[in-house]
Amino acid sequence: MSKKKLTALGATRRDLLKGTGALLLGLTAGKLLLPESSAQAKAITEKWPWPYEKLDPVETAELAYRGWYKLFCGGSVVCSIFSQLRKKVGGPYNLIPIEAFIFAEGGVAGWGTICGSLLGANVVTNFILGPRIAGTHLGALMGSEIMEWYCEAAMPVYVPKNPKVDPKKIPHTVSDSPLCHISVGKWMKKANKSLKSPERRDRCARVTASVAYHLVVLLNKWKDGKYEPDAEFPSGEYGIPAQHNCEACHGDDVPEAPES
Template identity: 50%
Template sequence: MSDKLSRRDIVSKAGILGIGALIGKFTTQVAQAQNSTAVLNKSHSPNKYPWPYVELDPTVTAQIAYEEWYRIWCGGTVIYSIFSQLAKKVGEPYKSFPTEPFVILEGGVAGWGTVCGSVNSAALIANFIIGPRTKGGSVWGHVIASNMLDWYSHANMPIFVPKNPKANKKSIVRTVSESPLCHVSVGKWMRASGYPINSPERKDRCARVAASVAYKLVEDLNRWHRGEYDENIAWGPGKAGITSQFNCAECHGAKIPKPPTPLKKI
């Protein structure tokens, strides 16, 4: 073997060494970034907003929500479908966050038929991740939560079609609730479909509704994360003079009390 190196050999070997050095440097930087992220995620305070967030797949999230509905119902499943993924992808504060207590939101809070557990938990998630609007915090958690209620009220539910549905396998009746209330949403669907509250078909319907909410929420959170969410609040108490819905007369007839008008200045 000759001890002499040609110019081509020198250039070739230098190139290989240079590429090797770059790869080594890149690998080191990635390892350092991963280590620093791991340390950050282990120590992130739940009282520090916003919480760390990475974009999720809406379809994957919705499928998780559908399947978990049968374990922790509408309120718990939406939270679990998002936080369980972020616990694996991000770490804290999601990893130690308890999701099962939110089973209490089922049936509009312990079966009382108030706000549907799925949108109730969606509102909580938006405010956990983005933060509350108190003390100079971001307003976007509040806006996303409010608009989720409006979207839920006007969407032709359920929207999401799961893999291997447990009922309604050929087709499913869809209804517009015109309300975020559980008893209105479920009641209208039961009337349109003819299925009772304890039927597999009604349970499948509510599991799909929760999955639809999880899908929509992830879409909105991803847009917020990219700085692309810029919607205005669709409905608020300022439009009616009282904290209320937009269609009271549908159920309450002519006996709806009118809020007092603002006092005139003397």
């Protein structure tokens, strides 16, 4: 395989190695502040909810938009929020190697599964609000809510202040699915643009910014004590992990899940 062969989202192997090198440099420069012991780390990170200070949705979206061109979808959602909370709060946010979440690129390593921006959003909600095993369902429910919103929204929603591509060249599509393959595929068909085109790349950067914006709106409501989950777990309704539009893939032949 050529060293210059492009990844699924257009970055070269050299670009990815540079990103890894930057992460290692950040570690040695002290950007990742390690505790003195594993017990201390556990005491800091496994006590939920994590401290949270309200963020500006627009500023966060701008960070996510620009960050996409380095960390792509999942990594830039996590970075847009955690980088700000490192400054505002510190503590557990200093223990997260943010750039590691670049793996969510292209629906996880280019496989077109869950959109990386949604994976990043669920990472954020479960880190801040806490996982279900910690005695709260809020992290999972907020993650589920933002996934449903993503499926129904005409993406991209957010328009950056200084876009790299003319907004008139970025059409809107409704994915009806949290899958990268379907979301990107529907957009590419409507826009008649290739995966490596500047328009497709900027579209995904704007989708990522849209998710980061919406996520901060929900987190701010939670901080104010006004968040009421507007979501459910699809598996409870269908008896199998699923999305709400089964017919999109199965047509009229949707199989019934066994009851026992």
